Amino acid sequence: MQEEINSLWKSCLSQLSKKVKKHSFHTWLKPTQAEVVDNHSFAILVPNQFAADWIEERYHQTISEALAEVSAKEWQFGLKIRKPSFQTEMFSPVIEEPQGPSRHQRQRATKLNPRYLFENFVVGDSNEFAYAACQGVSHKPGENRYNPLFIYGRSGLGKTHLAQAVGNEIVGNQNNRRVLYASSEEFTNDFIRSLGNRSTQEFTQFYRSVDVLLLDDIQFFTGKESTQEQFFHTFNALHQAGKQIVLTADRPPRDILGLEERLLSRFSWGLVADIQPPSLETRIAILQRKANNDDIVVPLEVLTYIADSITSNVRELEGALVRLLAYSSLRNKEITVSLTQEVLKDTIRPRLKQVTIEQIQKQVGEFFKISEELLKAKKKSQEIVNARQIAMYLCRSLTSASLKLIGSHFGGRDHSTVIHACSQVTENIKRSVDYKLQLDQLTNRICS
Ligand code: ADP
Ligand code: MG
Numbered sequence: 001m002q003e004e005i006n007s008l009w010k011s012c013l014s015q016l017s018k019k020v021k022k023h024s025f026h027t028w029l030k031p032t033q034a035e036v037v038d039n040h041s042f043a044i045l046v047p048n049q050f051a052a053d054w055i056e057e058r059y060h061q062t063i064s065e066a067l068a069e070v071s072a073k074e075w076q077f078g079l080k081i082r083k084p085s086f087q088t089e090m091f092s093p094v095i096e097e098p099q100g101p102s103r104h105q106r107q108r109a110t111k112l113n114p115r116y117l118f119e120n121f122v123v124g125d126s127n128e129f130a131y132a133a134c135q136g137v138s139h140k141p142g143e144n145r146y147n148p149l150f151i152y153g154r155s156g157l158g159k160t161h162l163a164q165a166v167g168n169e170i171v172g173n174q175n176n177r178r179v180l181y182a183s184s185e186e187f188t189n190d191f192i193r194s195l196g197n198r199s200t201q202e203f204t205q206f207y208r209s210v211d212v213l214l215l216d217d218i219q220f221f222t223g224k225e226s227t228q229e230q231f232f233h234t235f236n237a238l239h240q241a242g243k244q245i246v247l248t249a250d251r252p253p254r255d256i257l258g259l260e261e262r263l264l265s266r267f268s269w270g271l272v273a274d275i276q277p278p279s280l281e282t283r284i285a286i287l288q289r290k291a292n293n294d295d296i297v298v299p300l301e302v303l304t305y306i307a308d309s310i311t312s313n314v315r316e317l318e319g320a321l322v323r324l325l326a327y328s329s330l331r332n333k334e335i336t337v338s339l340t341q342e343v344l345k346d347t348i349r350p351r352l353k354q355v356t357i358e359q360i361q362k363q364v365g366e367f368f369k370i371s372e373e374l375l376k377a378k379k380k381s382q383e384i385v386n387a388r389q390i391a392m393y394l395c396r397s398l399t400s401a402s403l404k405l406i407g408s409h410f411g412g413r414d415h416s417t418v419i420h421a422c423s424q425v426t427e428n429i430k431r432s433v434d435y436k437l438q439l440d441q442l443t444n445r446i447c448s
Contacts, residue, residue: 052079112179159275215247231263278314389425391410
C-alpha cells in the first residue's frame with residue numbers, strides 16, 4: 001500500500017511541478033513525502049508547522065486537482081509534520097555558506113615566519129619561564145592552565161619570536177589545527193574594514209574559526225573601545241570552545257592603560273609570563289647562535305664586546321652583528337674588536353665612565369662650593385642638605401653601590417636616609433626645570 005502511495009505522490013508532484021512556480025515548488029512541495037493512512041487517505045509529510053500551514057493555505061486546491069489528474073480514485077489527504085530528525089537536512093531555510101576568509105586573511109594565516117622556532121631561541125634565566133610556558137601551550141593547546149597565555153616584556157626581547165614559535169610548532173605537528181597569527185594592529189584594521197564594508201559577520205567568523213589565536217602587542221588596544229569589545233567577544237568564544245589564545249604586550253596586563261576590567265579579569269584565567277632583558281652570557285649565546293647560523297666564525301672577544309655594549313634589546317644586538325658581518329665581508333676585512341668599534345661607533349653609545357662615590361662627592365662639593373667634609377657632616381643648613389641629597393642621588397644612579405654603602409660614605413647614615421634623599425631629588429626634578437638642568441650639568445661633569 002505504501003508503494004502505491006509513493007508512486008501516486010510521485011506522479012502528483014510531477015503534475016504539481018507544472019502548476020506551481022518553480023521556486024515555490026522546490027521550496028515547499030518537492031521536499032515532501034506521502035505516508036499511507038488507509039485505503040482512501042494519506043498524509044503529506046512536511047518538516048514543520050510553518051510548511052504545513054503554508055501548503056494547506058496555498059496549495060490544497062492545486063494538490064486536489066493534481067491528484068484527480070493522476071488517479072481515478074478520490075483521495076483524502078492531510079498534512080503531517082515529519083519527525084524532526086529530517087528537518088535540517090530537508091527543509092532548513094537556505095543558510096548561505098559562511099564566506100571563506102579573504103585572500104588577504106588567508107595569506108596572513110599562513111604568514112608565520114618560519115625562522116621563529118623554539119630551536120632558534122636561546123634560553124636563559126631572563127626568558128626561561130616564558131619559553132617553558134610557550135612550549136607547554138604548543139604541546140597541549142587549549143588546556144586550561146595556559147589559556148590564555150599572556151607574555152609580556154619590553155620591545156625586542158623575543159615576544160613575537162616565542163608566540164610564532166608556538167604557531168610553527170603546532171602547524172608542524174600537522175594535526176590540522178588552524179593557527180592564526182595577527183598583530184593587534186591587524187586585528188583592529190580588519191575590524192574597522194569590516195565595519196566599512198558591512199562584513200563584521202565575516203570578520204567575527206574568521207577570528208572565531210581558528211584553533212589557536214596568536215595576538216601580538218595588545219597594548220595597541222589602549223583606548224580603542226569598540227575593538228576591545230570585539231576582542232572580548234572573540235576571546236570568550238574561543239575560550240569557551242577550548243581554543244588556545246596567546247597574547248603578547250610590552251607591559252603586564254594591569255599596566256596597559258585603558259584596558260577594560262573585564263578583559264583584565266579574563267587574562268587572570270590563564271598564565272602570565274614575563275621576559276626580562278637577557279644576561280651577558282645569554283646575549284653572547286644569542287650572538288654566537290646567529291653567527292653560527294650564517295656559518296661565520298666571530299672571535300669571542302668581538303661577541304663579548306657587542307654583548308657588553310648592547311644590553312637591553314636583542315633586536316639591536318642582532319642588528320649590530322649583522323652590520324658588522326656585512327661590513328667585514330664587503331670590505332674584506334678581518335673581524336676584530338677594533339673593526340667592530342669602528343663599524344658600530346654610531347650604534348653603541350659610549351658607556352658611561354665608571355665613577356666612584358668619592359669622585360661624585362668631590363664633584364658635587366666643587367659644584368656647590370661646599371667642602372666634602374660638610375657633605376658628610378651632620379649639618380642641616382638648607383644649602384648643605386640640598387647638595388648632600390643630590391650627591392646621594394647621583395651615587396645611587398651612577399654607581400652600583402648599595403643604599404647601605406652610600407649611607408656609610410655620608411657620615412654613617414642609614415639606608416632610609418638615602419631613600420629619602422633620592423625621592424626628594426626625584427620630586428624636585430619634576431617640579432623645577434632649573435633644578436633638572438642643574439642636575440644634568442652636574443651629571444655630565446662627573447661622567448665626562
Ligand atoms: P619583541 O616581539 O619582544 O619585540 P622579537 O620577538 O621581535 O621581539 O625579537 C627581536 C629579534 O630578536 C628577533 O629577530 C628574534 O628572533 C630575536 N630574539 C629575541 N630573543 C631571542 C632569543 N632568546 N634567542 C634568539 N633570538 C632572539
Ligand atoms: Mg614583537
